[in-house]
Amino acid sequence: MERLQAQEKLAATETELSKNIYERGVDNTGFARIRSKGDWEMFGGYNTSDMKRKLGIYATHRVSPESAISFKTHTKPIA
Numbered sequence: 001m002e003r004l005q006a007q008e009k010l011a012a013t014e015t016e017l018s019k020n021i022y023e024r025g026v027d028n029t030g031f032a033r034i035r036s037k038g039d040w041e042m043f044g045g046y047n048t049s050d051m052k053r054k055l056g057i058y059a060t061h062r063v064s065p066e067s068a069i070s071f072k073t074h075t076k077p078i079a
Contacts, residue, residue, distance in 0.1 A: 021031050039048045052059060 018031060021034065026034070036047065039051075040046070043051045046054070049059075051057070
């Protein structure tokens with residue numbers, strides 16, 4: 001139940017963020033760039049595609065922050 005609530009909160013936060021960004025004139029490409037940079041930081045230097053491949057997650061599914069944290073604590077950082 002706690003994990004579901006966290007996912008719902010994350011979705012609501014992302015929705016609010018996207019509204020704020022679009023109101024400031026950022027287009028879809030710019031928003032994708034912002035999210036990509038956030039993913040890069042969250043995944044310890046790996047992009048989203050790398051993480052999905054390493055964790056065996058379908059391309060259409062999202063990578064959870066828990067997966068990223070688990071991955072970062074069990075692998076060496078990229079030099």
